[in-house]
Amino acid sequence: MTPSEKIVNIEEKLNNWLREALVRAFPESTADADTIAVTPATDEQFGDYQCNAAMGLARVLKTNPRQIATQWVDAVEPADWVEQIDVAGPGFINIRVAAAALADGLMAMDEDARLCTPETGRDRTVILDYSSPNVAKPMHIGHIRSTVIGCALDRLHRFLGFRVIADNHLGDWGTQFGLLIMGYRHFLDETRLREQPVEELERLYVKSYERSREDPDWLDAARRELVKLQQGDADNRALWQSFVDLSMREFNRIYDRLGVSFDVVRGESYYRDQLAAVVQLLQAQGLAEESEGAQVVRLDDEGIPLCIVQKSDGGFNYATSDLATIKQRMEEFDTEQIIYVTDERQQLHFKQCFAIARKLGWTAQLVHVWFGLMRLPEGTFSTREGNVIKLERLLDEAEERALRLVQASSPEMDAADQRAVARAVGIGAIKYADLSQNPQSMITFTWDKALAMDGNSAPYLQYACARIASVQDKYQARYSGQDCRAYPIELTEVVERRLALRLLRFPSAVNRATALLRPSVLADYLYELAQTYSSFYQNVPFLKAPEGVRESRIRLCGLVARVLRQGLDLLGIETPGRI
RNA sequence: GCGCCCGUAGCUCAGCAGGAUAGAGCAUCGGAUUUCUAAUCCGAGGGUCGCAGGUUCGAAUCCUGCCGGGCGCGCCA
Numbered sequence: 266m267t268p269s270e271k272i273v274n275i276e277e278k279l280n281n282w283l284r285e286a287l288v289r290a291f292p293e294s295t296a297d298a299d300t301i302a303v304t305p306a307t308d309e310q311f312g313d314y315q316c317n318a319a320m321g322l323a324r325v326l327k328t329n330p331r332q333i334a335t336q337w338v339d340a341v342e343p344a345d346w347v348e349q350i351d352v353a354g355p356g357f358i359n360i361r362v363a364a365a366a367l368a369d370g371l372m373a374m375d376e377d378a379r380l381c382t383p384e385t386g387r388d389r390t391v392i393l394d395y396s397s398p399n400v401a402k403p404m405h406i407g408h409i410r411s412t413v414i415g416c417a418l419d420r421l422h423r424f425l426g427f428r429v430i431a432d433n434h435l436g437d438w439g440t441q442f443g444l445l446i447m448g449y450r451h452f453l454d455e456t457r458l459r460e461q462p463v464e465e466l467e468r469l470y471v472k473s474y475e476r477s478r479e480d481p482d483w484l485d486a487a488r489r490e491l492v493k494l495q496q497g498d499a500d501n502r503a504l505w506q507s508f509v510d511l512s513m514r515e516f517n518r519i520y521d522r523l524g525v526s527f528d529v530v531r532g533e534s535y536y537r538d539q540l541a542a543v544v545q546l547l548q549a550q551g552l553a554e555e556s557e558g559a560q561v562v563r564l565d566d567e568g569i570p571l572c573i574v575q576k577s578d579g580g581f582n583y584a585t586s587d588l589a590t591i592k593q594r595m596e597e598f599d600t601e602q603i604i605y606v607t608d609e610r611q612q613l614h615f616k617q618c619f620a621i622a623r624k625l626g627w628t629a630q631l632v633h634v635w636f637g638l639m640r641l642p643e644g645t646f647s648t649r650e651g652n653v654i655k656l657e658r659l660l661d662e663a664e665e666r667a668l669r670l671v672q673a674s675s676p677e678m679d680a681a682d683q684r685a686v687a688r689a690v691g692i693g694a695i696k697y698a699d700l701s702q703n704p705q706s707m708i709t710f711t712w713d714k715a716l717a718m719d720g721n722s723a724p725y726l727q728y729a730c731a732r733i734a735s736v737q738d739k740y741q742a743r744y745s746g747q748d749c750r751a752y753p754i755e756l757t758e759v760v761e762r763r764l765a766l767r768l769l770r771f772p773s774a775v776n777r778a779t780a781l782l783r784p785s786v787l788a789d790y791l792y793e794l795a796q797t798y799s800s801f802y803q804n805v806p807f808l809k810a811p812e813g814v815r816e817s818r819i820r821l822c823g824l825v826a827r828v829l830r831q832g833l834d835l836l837g838i839e840t841p842g843r844i
Numbered sequence: 845g846c847g848c849c850c851g852u853a854g855c856u857c858a859g860c861a862g863g864a865u866a867g868a869g870c871a872u873c874g875g876a877u878u879u880c881u882a883a884u885c886c887g888a889g890g891g892u893c894g895c896a897g898g899u900u901c902g903a904a905u906c907c908u909g910c911c912g913g914g915c916g917c918g919c920c921a
Contacts, residue, residue: 307864317863320901330901354864355901399921436921533921559919569847569917576919583921612848613916637849638915670883690883702857706850707914713870714856719883720869721858728883736880781861789858792868803876803885822880844883 274381275362275370275769279303279314282341283358287318290340291333294326303360305770312349312359313367313766319356330356364756367765371754374768375824380831382772384426386779392430392594393419395606396525399436400512400532401445401466404519404656406710407608407639413696414636414704415606416525416837417784424835425779430528430598434590437509437532440580441470443491446504447483448473462511495537509534522660523692524837531590539589540581544574552624564620572617587618588625595629602630604782609635609705634782637707654710663691663716670718675844682843689839690724691716697723700836701788721792723838726829729795729802731844733826736807740819743808749823752816760801764821767794771828775835784836791832798825 284301287294300321303314319337323330334356341350346366353359374381395415398404415431422429448469457465477484494501509532520526544560547553553560558577564570574585594600605615615633622631641654668687675683698715702708718724740749756762767790774790807818830840 304863311864315863320863323901357864439921441920557918561918571918573919578919580919582919586921609849609915611916611921614921616848635849640914674881674883703859706857709856711856717856717869722869722883724883725869728881732881732884739880785858789868792858796868799884800886802880803882806880808880844881 274772275366276303276314276773278346279316279360279362282344282347283316283318283337286341287337290336291322291326294322305766306359309763311353311357312361313762314360314362316358316360317356319352319358323356334358364762364765367762367769368754368756370769371765371821371824374771375750375754375820375827380771380828382424382775385776386422386425386427388428389426390428390430390598390600390602391422392432392598392600392603393422393606394432394434394603395419396520396527397434397436397607398512398516399441401441401463401470401508402512403463403467404516406654406656406659406715408656409659409695410636410639410699410704410708411606411608412520412523412525413699413837414634414784416523417696417700417787417835418604418606418634418779418782420835420837421775421779421784421787424775430594430600431526432529432531432594433527435509435513435530435532435534437512438534438537438586439583440491442494442505442508443487443489444473444477445470445508446490446494446501447476447487449504463515466508466511519656519660522688523696524839533583533586533590536586536589536593539593540585543585543589543592544581546625547574547621550625552621562617562621562624564617567616567620569613569616569620572621574621584614584618584621587614588621591618591622591627591629591631595627600629602632604632604634606634606636608638610638611635632782634704636704639708639710641710659695659715660692662712663695664688665691666716667691667694667718667724670724671844678843686841686844689841690718690727690844693723693727693833693838694718696836696838697726697788700784701792703785704783723833724844726791726795726833727838727840728844729798730826730829730833730840731842732802733798733822734842736822737819737826739808740815747816749816749819752813752820754820755814755817757814758801758805760797760805761818761821764794764797764801764825767797768821768824768828771832774832778835787832787835791829791836794825794832795829798822798829 280302283303287301301316301318303316306312306315319334320330322333326333331352334352338350338352338358346363347360348363349361351359393415395418396408396412398408419429419431445466449466452469452472454465457468473483473487477487490501494505513530544553547562548560552562553574554563556571559573560575561571561573564572572584573582574588575581591603594603612633612635615631619631619633622629664687667690668683671678671683671686671690675686678686694716698717699708701721756765770790774787778784778786801821805818807815807822810818833840
């Protein structure tokens with residue numbers, strides 16, 4: 266057991282305390298303990314925490330909620346760590362915790378490497394399938410959401426102790442390669458290939474595709490090339506491999522800049538020899554049947570359309586590939602959960618896959634985390650209209666904007682440091698813009714929003730950290746040799762109390778973000794913490810405060826910095842030491 | 845036609861395992877820097893939470909219908 270698990274946080278302590286009192290006051294109540302829980306007060310004038318369970322109980326016990334709350338409160342064990350408890354309105358129970366108890370909680374956090382966050386995922390395996398770009402297509406701004414959200418979910422799970430296998434399931438196999446090979450053989454511009462390989466591959470594909478629409482012979486030729494590739498023809502395989510290699514080189518350059526890495530990079534091609542077996546399995550189980558020459562699985566009982574698992578020409582498709590992937594992952598990694606992060610257009614596809622997996626008796630919990638499409642103010646972007654914004658250009662622009670800011674505000678910093686800060690700030694801004702938003706809404710891309718560097722943004726959080734680092738330096742310089750941890754944390758100002766309550770909520774923010782698979786929950790939390798801190802910073806003196814108060818406040822600053830850094834790290838955002 | 849999602853301040857969005865007077869950012873207006881980094885802080889204005897019903901002591905949140913928008917729906921992935 267790690268130290269962090271011995272610590273019962275204040276909310277838990279309050280929950281247990283209230284549950285005991287409820288049993289005493291209403292032995293006949295059979296309310297399950299989980300429904301009796303405190304939440305942070307909606308308004309600090311009411312207290313620190315509130316419990317709304319009395320109103321719910323009133324329905325069950327058929328009594329006046331206000332009376333239940335009163336009897337309940339009367340039954341609590343007197344506790345020195347609770348400063349005040351009272352009933353308000355229709356039956357809200359408001360609780361104010363003693364400042365000393367909050368301070369104790371903070372000091373426990375301060376001594377714990379994990380900031381009192383329990384490892385709830387220990388001994389559990391989860392596979393995260395995210396990013397998954399298509400070979401021979403440049404990554405554009407639409408690809409950033411899967412990558413950034415997936416990366417944050419990855420980090421959150423790891424922090425909670427899960428064994429995470431991040432798998433980049435590349436789109437590296439499929440009918441498009443026949444056309445691409447034809448395009449490559451007939452239209453290749455070697456100079457372009459050298460300079461912008463993936464862009465050139467995309468151009469070749471588009472050109473070949475256009476040709477195929479007016480020229481049936483071309484289409485036939487492309488099909489033949491595809492069959493040759495699938496049968497292992499040496500030339501075509503070598504060509505295909507070079508497409509994959511060129512694409513990976515470019516993807517990796519972007520992943521490096523984003524600080525994203527994978528445990529496994531297995532494209533669809535990895536499973537190509539397992540597809541026939543999947544169809545055979547489905548047939549053997551009586552799940553697949555012939556329809557119009559294709560093999561299909563009917564899903565009427567699930568209320569969703571049937572799913573084709575083998576085309577009438579004998580080829581396999583996406584669903585079959587994903588089923589093979591699930592099987593392989595369950596067998597190889599003994600995973601209890603697989604999480605897919607893709608855009609909303611794949612909802613039906615995954616519903617079908619998951620339903621078939623269930624019918625096969627596969628036990629892994631399959632979850633699709635989907636997000637809304639990204640679009641431009643003038644509408645959806647498309648290669649045809651040429652309004653696609655390449656991901657690399659977005660990253661460049663972000664770093665340039667951030668560099669201008671850094672140069673303006675820290676002219677004394679040397680150029681290399683300025684660039685390093687600009688990288689962290691620019692990339693952080695882009696990631697945060699995505700992570701702080703409910704994934705399910707459609708995003709309208711605008712440069713100003715994606716690259717916002719003030720207000721609710723990563724740079725705001727990074728800036729708060731940088732100020733704290735500066736305060737800590739000045740403290741060290743003025744009081745060298747003094748350890749502020751020798752002094753207790755004491756909360757006197759209103760804003761300090763507010764700060765304390767926020768800090769103590771870190772573990773639950775992390776847990777909730779992970780359980781709901783929504784990094785935005787953590788982003789919101791961090792922003793609120795930073796706001797409270799900024800207000801504290803602006804309105805309360807630290808270095809000029811008298812001894813004791815000074816140290817307490819420096820400790821608070823240090824704890825805020827640790828929480829912000831840890832939280833941002835879980836979102837995949839760096840925090841430079843200085844800005 | 846069927847299915848999934850979205851509709852909250854001028855703009856972009858939080859809030860939606862029901863709770864007290866609906867919150868941020870941007871923009872606008874007004875203040876704060878001899879003092880810990882002004883990428884900041886303090887304050888003001890700004891709302892029929894798409895519309896109409898229903899459930900409930902209580903609905904932005906749950907249910908039904910409608911309107912508007914996005915996406916998907918047998919051989920692409």
